[in-house]
Amino acid sequence: MNSSLILGGTKGLGRALAAKSLQRGFPTTVVGRSTADAAKEADLAAASLRQADLSDPTAFRDVLREGDRFTHVFLVAGNFLRRPLVETSYDTHLQMANLHLLAPIELLKAFHRSRLAAKPLAATPGQPYHLVVISSTSSYRIRENEEMYCALQAAKAHFTRNWAGRMTRDLPGSKVTLVLPGGMKTGLFDGTGQDTSGYMDPLTVADIIWDRVLQQQERFRTIVMERRGSEPDVSDHAPAPHDPLP
Ligand SMILES: NC(=O)c1ccc[n+]([C@@H]2O[C@H](COP(=O)([O-])OP(=O)(O)OC[C@H]3O[C@@H](n4cnc5c(N)ncnc54)[C@H](OP(=O)(O)O)[C@@H]3O)[C@@H](O)[C@H]2O)c1
Known part of the structure; x- marks a missing residue:
């Protein structure tokens, strides 16, 4: 059975991903610091909430x-x-x-080890999972x-691109999605x-x-969402880094 873990799911894009996860019938676990506020939100009423400071590399x-039950893991937490x-x-x-890199990597290492040690679901070792990492067009x-x-x-x-090779070799059936969105209406820019x-x-x-x-069939996929007005312009390939002095 599918089940998702949303790291940084109390607000903004993570909260939207959690709400859409619940709408798709996935048992959903949301992690963030402000779980008391999130508990009051109707769209997260069916989520399981876990409070943690995800910038602490020992807090996982x-x-x-x-x-063992998480089939989809979303790394969303970030600040600006x-x-x-x-x-x-x-x-x-x-x-x-x-917050953006080092603590999530520690968490991912621990999660990956536990999936390697888990009772195999097929003739291949361990239990595969689908990792979704939210980066940005700012990359x-x-x-x-x-x-x-x-x-x-x-x-x-x-x-994420480098880890995808290790992850899908270690645990066949695993998938990785790298998401590069442009500007969204969230509290990220508050202040x-x-x-x-x-x-x-x-x-x-x-x-x-x-x-x-x-829908993803391939082991690794990139989703780029450039902003055209307020609408996403979706494509599959990240552009090369822009020239600093064009
Ligand atoms: N908004 C944009 O335009 C935009 C564009 C491209 C990419 N992004 C990226 O998308 C991701 C989500 O951003 P957002 O726009 O949704 O921002 P947001 O509305 O500020 O939400 C950030 C989320 O991260 C969590 N978080 C922040 N610091 C945390 C900490 N120390 N420990 C645990 N959780 C923490 C927050 O939960 P708590 O406050 O409850 O801890 C919240 O759930 C970020 O990585 C951001 O860089 C955003």
Whole structure:
């Protein structure tokens, strides 16, 4: 039976992915810090909520409780920084790197080990799973005062491409989806003054992601969603990184 784990599912795109997961009949587990607020949301009423700080690389044990049942794992949690680099601190960068990249990798390692050790479902070892990683069009775009955010999205995307080989070799039947969305109407930009009224609706983006994830036959797929006005323009290939000084 299918079951999904949404890491960073209390708000924004993660919450939309969780709501769409529940609509598709998947038992759904949502992880984030603000689970008390999420518990009041009607669209998450049927979700199982687990509170954790996903920037803490040691916080995954409770998150992965009964991990055997998760067939679909979504890495969504992230935060945003737009500030001149010379005004930012090492601690800020470390927290961002932990949240976007380092702590999820520790969690993924633990999850992968547990799937390798799980009772085989077929004639191949362990139990396969489908990993969905949310990066961004910022992984290839040039954006002023967003050096660290763009660098971490690029690192996340390229980690995912490299990990896909290991994952699908170790656990045949596994699949990986890398998602690179453009701007969405979420709380990610709160406090920056960014006007997101013309950005994409996260529920629309989440529906496209779920449809493509469930249709996916190949072991690895990229979904790029550039923003055309407020509508997603969906394609299968990430462009080359943009020229910084065109
Ligand atoms: N919005 C956009 O335009 C856009 C575009 C491209 C890519 N993205 C990426 O999409 C992902 C989701 O962003 P969003 O727009 O949905 O942002 P959001 O509305 O701010 O939601 C962020 C989610 O991450 C969780 N999170 C943040 N820090 C956490 C922590 N330390 N521990 C646990 N959970 C944490 C939040 O939960 P709690 O606050 O409850 O902890 C929330 O569920 C991010 O990786 C972002 O970079 C966003």
